[in-house]
Each structure stands twice: as structure tokens, then as C-alpha cells.
Amino acid sequence: xxxxxxxxxxxxxxxxxxxIVFAALxxxxxxxxDPYSTSAAGIRMAPSFEYPFGTDNLGRCVFSRVLYGGRTTxxxxxLLVAISFVIGTFIGMICGYFGGWLxxxxxxxxxxxxxxxxxxxxxxxxxxxxxxxxxVLLALGITMWVxxxxxxxxxxxxxxxxxxxxxxxxxxxxxxxxxxxxxxPNILASLLTxxxxxxGVTMIGISGLSFLGIGVQAPSAEWGQMIAEARAYIQIAPxxxxxxxxxxxxxxxxxxxxxxxxxxxxxx
Numbered sequence: 001x002x003x004x005x006x007x008x009x010x011x012x013x014x015x016x017x018x019x020i021v022f023a024a025l026x027x028x029x030x031x032x033x034d035p036y037s038t039s040a041a042g043i044r045m046a047p048s049f050e051y052p053f054g055t056d057n058l059g060r061c062v063f064s065r066v067l068y069g070g071r072t073t074x075x076x077x078x079l080l081v082a083i084s085f086v087i088g089t090f091i092g093m094i095c096g097y098f099g100g101w102l103x104x105x106x107x108x109x110x111x112x113x114x115x116x117x118x119x120x121x122x123x124x125x126x127x128x129x130x131x132x133x134x135x136v137l138l139a140l141g142i143t144m145w146v147x148x149x150x151x152x153x154x155x156x157x158x159x160x161x162x163x164x165x166x167x168x169x170x171x172x173x174x175x176x177x178x179x180x181x182x183x184x185p186n187i188l189a190s191l192l193t194x195x196x197x198x199x200g201v202t203m204i205g206i207s208g209l210s211f212l213g214i215g216v217q218a219p220s221a222e223w224g225q226m227i228a229e230a231r232a233y234i235q236i237a238p239x240x241x242x243x244x245x246x247x248x249x250x251x252x253x254x255x256x257x258x259x260x261x262x263x264x265x266x267x268x
Contacts, residue, residue, distance in 0.1 A: 006265045013258045020251055024070030033061035035068040035221050044237040054239040056230055062240055066247050069221040074251065076216075077202045080137055080144065081195050087141075088148025089191055093179050095149070096156030107153070110146045118143045122205055126214040136215045140205045144198065151194055155187040189266065196259030200252035207248055223248050 023030060033051070039059030047054040053062035095103040113121075122139040129135035159165060160183070168178050207224030209215030216222035218229065223244040230240035 003265065003268050006261060006268065010258065010261045010265060013254060013261060017254050017258055020070070020254060021074060023067060024074045027064075027067035027071045031061075031064035031067045033064045035060060035064040036219055037061075044233065044240070046237075047239055053243045054237060056226075056237065056240045057233055062226075062243055065221040065226060066223070066243050069223045069226055069244060070247060070251075072216060072220060072222045073203060073206055073224070073248070076133070076136065076206050077199055080140055080202050080206075081198050083137070084141055084144035084198070085148055085191065085195050088145035089152045089184075089187075091145065092149035092152025092154075093156045093183060093187075096153035097160055097175065097179055097183065099157075103153075106149070110149055113143050113146050116143075118201075119205060119208060122209060123212065123214065126209050130214075132215075132217060136206055136209050139209065140202060144202065147194060147198065148191060151190060152187055155190060156183055159183050159186055193259055193262050193266065196255055196262065199255040199259075203248065203252055203255075 037060060039055070042051075042055050042059035044057060045051055045055040045059075051061050051063065053066060056062055056065070091106055095106050118140070121143055122136075125139035125142060126135045129138065156179075165178060165182060168182055173181075206215060207222070207227075210222045210224035211228045213228065216225050218225060226244040227241050230237065230244075234241045
């Protein structure tokens with residue numbers, strides 16, 4: 001595939017991703033109904049003009065809750081990826097540049113972390129903390145930093161032997177200056193691409209914990225929690241499960257595909 005075609009695809013997919021993010025960000029303006037308003041007379045209504053995605057078991061507008069749930073799910077995902085990006089990149093650059101006992105110690109910690117499935121650790125930690133926003137962020141963040149750290153370490157290790165790094169050292173520049181001025185800008189693109197691919201994994205984790213009841217708690221709107229609430233009456237009102245599930249699937253596909261396209265573009 002030519003760079004021109006890839007660039008066009010990236011533009012289209014990125015536009016879709018921006019629309020999804022803006023829909024979640026401005027859900028308070030877009031939502032046609034109060035997502036937390038219940039109605040005994042409107043329980044499990046099929047999709048209609050007034051309720052585009054129907055209503056749930058409490059008569060709440062599913063469309064409005066999907067929009068508000070997007071703000072919760074996507075917001076938490078971006079926050080967690082950003083925190084993991086900063087922590088993992090810092091640790092990886094330190095390990096790759098300085099090496100020594102600190103590098104060996106932190107990389108062994110990373111290896112131990114990778115030895116266990118992410119969701120198993122997340123479920124255990126979230127269960128101990130009792131769920132909630134902080135519990136979800138901590139449970140998933142314990143393992144998420146590792147991919148950024150290992151990627152940053154490998155790139156930093158290869159870059160530190162470059163001639164311009166040696167020239168900066170001979171010029172008397174400090175290690176922190178070299179890391180911030182010469183190394184970080186050169187590994188940023190790879191780290192951002194990795195961040196895009198981590199969005200889907202993180203979203204599955206957040207929604208999965210909420211589905212299990214140890215993530216975001218009711219009545220807060222969150223896609224995984226909405227599916228968990230509606231699964232008991234899926235045969236009566238399938239739309240209450242279908243639309244939040246589609247929101248998760250579409251968002252994950254869009255961001256994963258965007259990450260893959262950018263990786264392909266950088267490799268050409």
C-alpha cells in the first residue's frame with residue numbers, strides 16, 4: 001500500500017476517532033434525555049424517535065446513557081493510558097540510559113508482572129480495593145506501564161550509542177538534558193503508537209471490571225456496567241445490551257485500526 005493511500009485511511013479513521021471522543025466529551029449537550037431519570041411508565045421501551053436506543057429496566061434512555069457512559073469509559077481509558085505512558089516512559093528511559101542495578105531490578109519487576117495475565121491481577125487488586133474509579137485505575141495501572149517501559153528502554157539503549165549522543169556528552173551536557181532533548185523526541189512516535197494500541201486493551205479492562213461488579217458502580221453510566229445491568233433481561237429488551245456492547249466494539253476497533261495504520265505508515 002502506498003503512503004498516499006495509508007495517509008488517506010489514517011485521516012478517515014482518525015476523523016471517526018475524533019467524532020467518538022467529541023460525542024463522549026459533549027455528551028451533556030448531545031444527550032436528548034437525562035441518563036439518570038427513571039420512569040415506571042417507560043420501562044424497556046423499544047427504540048423510537050424519543051428514545052433512539054430504547055429504554056432500560058428502569059425506564060432510562062439508553063442512548064443518553066451510552067453517550068454519558070462513553071465519557072466515563074473513554075475518559076478513564078485516556079487517563080490511565082496517559083499515566084502509564086508517563087510512568088513507563090520515564091522508567092524505561094532511566095533503565096535504558098543508565099543501566100546498572102536499577103535497570104536489572106526494574107526489569108525483573110516488569111518480567112514478574114508480565115508473568116501473570118493482566119486481568120487476573122486487575123481483578124485481584126480491584127476486588128481487594130472494593131472497586132470504584134480509583135480501584136480500577138490502580139488495578140489496571142499496575143501492569144500497563146510495563147509495555148511503555150520496555151519499549152522506551154529498548155529504544156533508549158540503542159540511541160545512547162549514537163554519535164550525536166556522544167557529542168552531547170563531550171559538550172558537557174547533563175544526562176537529564178540528553179534524555180529530554182535528544183532521546184525522548186526520537187522515541188516519542190513509537191511510544192504514541194503503542195499508546196493507541198493500548199487504548200483498546202485498557203477499555204476492555206475497564207469495561208470488564210465494571211461488568212464483573214468491581215469497577216464503576218451503579219448508577220453511574222459506564223458501558224461495561226450497563227451491559228451487566230441489562231443482561232438479566234436481554235431476551236426482553238436486547239437493545240439495552242446491544243448498544244453499549246456495540247459502542248465498546250466500535251471504539252476499540254477504530255483505535256486499534258488507527259494504531260495499526262500509523263505503524264504501517266511509519267514502516268514505509
